[in-house]
Amino acid sequence: MKILVCVAQAPDTTSKISFTDNNTKFNEQGVTFIINPYDEWYSLVRALELKEAGIATEVHLITVGGAATEAVIRKALALGGDNAFRVNIESSDPYVIASQIAAFAKDKDYSLILAGKESIDYNNASVGALVAGLNDYNYIGFATQLNIEGSSAVVKREIEGGEETDTVALPAVISCQKGMAEARIPNMRGIMAARTKPLNVVEPVGADPLSEIVSYELPPAKTGVKLFNADQMDELVAALHNEAKVI
Amino acid sequence: MSVLVFVDHTQGAFKKKSFETINYAAEIARTTGGNVTAVAIGSINAEELKQLGQYGAATVLHASDSKLDTFNAKAYAKIIAEAARQSGAKVIITAFDVAGKAVAPIVAAQLKAGLVSGAVSYPDTSNGFTVKKTVFSGKAFAFVKISSDIKVVSLVPNSFPVIKGEGSADVQPLSVSLSDADYGITVKEINKVSGGQVPLSEAELVVSGGRGLKGPENWGILEDLAGAFGATLACSRPVADAHWRPHHEHVGQTGGTIRPNLYVAVGISGAIQHLAGVNSSKTIVVINKDPEAPFFKAADYGVVGDAFEVVPRLTEAVKKFKESHN
Numbered sequence: 001m002k003i004l005v006c007v008a009q010a011p012d013t014t015s016k017i018s019f020t021d022n023n024t025k026f027n028e029q030g031v032t033f034i035i036n037p038y039d040e041w042y043s044l045v046r047a048l049e050l051k052e053a054g055i056a057t058e059v060h061l062i063t064v065g066g067a068a069t070e071a072v073i074r075k076a077l078a079l080g081g082d083n084a085f086r087v088n089i090e091s092s093d094p095y096v097i098a099s100q101i102a103a104f105a106k107d108k109d110y111s112l113i114l115a116g117k118e119s120i121d122y123n124n125a126s127v128g129a130l131v132a133g134l135n136d137y138n139y140i141g142f143a144t145q146l147n148i149e150g151s152s153a154v155v156k157r158e159i160e161g162g163e164e165t166d167t168v169a170l171p172a173v174i175s176c177q178k179g180m181a182e183a184r185i186p187n188m189r190g191i192m193a194a195r196t197k198p199l200n201v202v203e204p205v206g207a208d209p210l211s212e213i214v215s216y217e218l219p220p221a222k223t224g225v226k227l228f229n230a231d232q233m234d235e236l237v238a239a240l241h242n243e244a245k246v247i
Numbered sequence: 248m249s250v251l252v253f254v255d256h257t258q259g260a261f262k263k264k265s266f267e268t269i270n271y272a273a274e275i276a277r278t279t280g281g282n283v284t285a286v287a288i289g290s291i292n293a294e295e296l297k298q299l300g301q302y303g304a305a306t307v308l309h310a311s312d313s314k315l316d317t318f319n320a321k322a323y324a325k326i327i328a329e330a331a332r333q334s335g336a337k338v339i340i341t342a343f344d345v346a347g348k349a350v351a352p353i354v355a356a357q358l359k360a361g362l363v364s365g366a367v368s369y370p371d372t373s374n375g376f377t378v379k380k381t382v383f384s385g386k387a388f389a390f391v392k393i394s395s396d397i398k399v400v401s402l403v404p405n406s407f408p409v410i411k412g413e414g415s416a417d418v419q420p421l422s423v424s425l426s427d428a429d430y431g432i433t434v435k436e437i438n439k440v441s442g443g444q445v446p447l448s449e450a451e452l453v454v455s456g457g458r459g460l461k462g463p464e465n466w467g468i469l470e471d472l473a474g475a476f477g478a479t480l481a482c483s484r485p486v487a488d489a490h491w492r493p494h495h496e497h498v499g500q501t502g503g504t505i506r507p508n509l510y511v512a513v514g515i516s517g518a519i520q521h522l523a524g525v526n527s528s529k530t531i532v533v534i535n536k537d538p539e540a541p542f543f544k545a546a547d548y549g550v551v552g553d554a555f556e557v558v559p560r561l562t563e564a565v566k567k568f569k570e571s572h573n
Contacts, residue, residue, distance in 0.1 A: 013500065013519055095355065095356070120383070120384055122382050123384060126348070126364045129352035130353070130355065132321065132352075132356075133356025136428075138431040138432055139321060142345060159345055159437070160448065166434055169431035178494075211392065211393045212392055213389045213392075215390045217379075225546040227551065228549070228550050229550065230552040230557045230560055233557070233560045236564065238568075240509065240532070240548070244529075246508040
């Protein structure tokens with residue numbers, strides 16, 4: 001069985017977030033881009049584990065973005081994966097991004113499409129489910145475990161206040177989060193091998209954006225912490241009641 | 248614009264976030280002119296459905312097939328899309344929770360509708376349809392304009408207070424023909440772990456502990472504090488990783504993202520990954536013995552001191568306050 005892993009680049013977690021052009025553009029200056037952690041640590045590594053266990057035959061990576069994203073895809077290939085595809089279109093509209101992945105996957109016989117539970121830039125948590133919706137595949141969100149039994153996937157997923165284990169008919173799209181696999185660091189052999197792995201550029205299919213980001217805003221700066229000492233707990237409680245009005 | 252709301256339930260009972268999404272839908276319908284229809288799926292009794300009228304739903308479409316008692320994103324999305332067609336809704340609302348995050352994009356794909364995931368404001372309809380949402384893990388907001396005819400918006404729970412009014416919804420059966428392929432998921436096992444507490448994603452008050460508490464045996468003081476506030480417990484990643492506390496209590500970038508009215512962090516330094524999960528909290532109180540802990544920069548109120556000394560005193564102060572305000 002073949003697995004397609006969706007990989008996105010995202011600004012490193014510790015990046016300072018700022019905007020340019022009258023708050024309409026994310027300021028990439030000085031920002032280090034990484035593989036979106038949920039795509040890397042959970043979806044990709046779990047796919048590689050399934051291949052190492054002899055369950056998956058091929059692991060393919062796909063990203064949607066401009067040429068600048070290739071560095072991050074090479075990093076992902078250094079962890080493993082047989083080859084990678086980059087759909088050559090830049091968009092912040094989840095529908096456009098998902099349409100590219102859905103169209104690419106449509107007739108390629110992938111049993112599983114794995115995505116991270118969300119990207120740490122736009123936090124939409126939507127591309128995986130959009131792909132499932134576009135291709136009419138089954139969908140499980142927030143999976144913490146994934147195994148294959150016969151022609152089905154057995155998936156443990158987060159639910160409100162607990163966990164549920166489901167049997168899912170394939171093909172399916174699964175969004176992955178913590179618990180799915182142990183984070184890995186690429187080794188030198190992987191990094192060398194990644195240099196020669198095929199990174200295919202795919203031309204995008206036509207898809208009209210259905211949404212656009214018109215502007216950004218930074219949250220108001222905290223005015224500064226109001227400190228109390230251990231003898232002033234009544235005063236703290238009074239502040240929570242009178243000022244913050246939360247109790 | 249007529250609005251459709253998907254209301255999720257737990258064993259036939261609706262929760263606060265469902266009422267909040269109906270309120271939100273009602274406000275959109277009120278300002279743009281239209282009706283509010285709720286769609287509910289699975290076994291729910293009629294009284295429970297009718298009371299959705301108190302929050303602003305004129306009509307409830309109920310798909311009651313017991314096969315739908317377990318959650319299935321694909322089947323649910325098809326029912327919601329059909330309900331949207333039948334009700335003529337131009338806007339579809341869900342909560343931005345586990346169920347909503349799964350169904351909203353599938354509905355959007357099926358109806359070719361633009362999607363805003365994780366809205367925190369009412370749409371601005373003065374020039375199109377623009378909704379504010381959090382991005383960069385709470386470090387910024389984006390204003391997203393939807394250009395399609397039909398729009399799907401998922402609302403971050405606890406963004407708005409719930410307002411209860413009068414009224415009884417008109418409940419109508421909704422029948423949607425689904426194929427066997429739409430039931431491609433079967434539930435093998437469900438493990439519920441929370442015992443009576445409000446789930447973290449909905450909690451208005453949260454008390455959270457980190458490594459500074461030194462070990463799971465010391466959680467009693469936090470339980471007492473949470474009990475005094477009526478708060479739900481949470482923890483930082485190292486605490487969950489060390490199995491001091493169950494994983495579902497973990498908040499932060501790799502755990503849950505929450506937006507309570509009050510977040511009390513005890514013995515948590517405030518690493519950027521932790522803040523990503525909690526920085527949308529309306530008020531943050533930090534208790535830490537290290538005055539240099541980065542969390543103080545993100546806090547509204549702080550106590551520099553030993554948790555084992557400060558927390559019991561705070562618990563007493565909260566109890567005293569509650570007694571005098573009852």
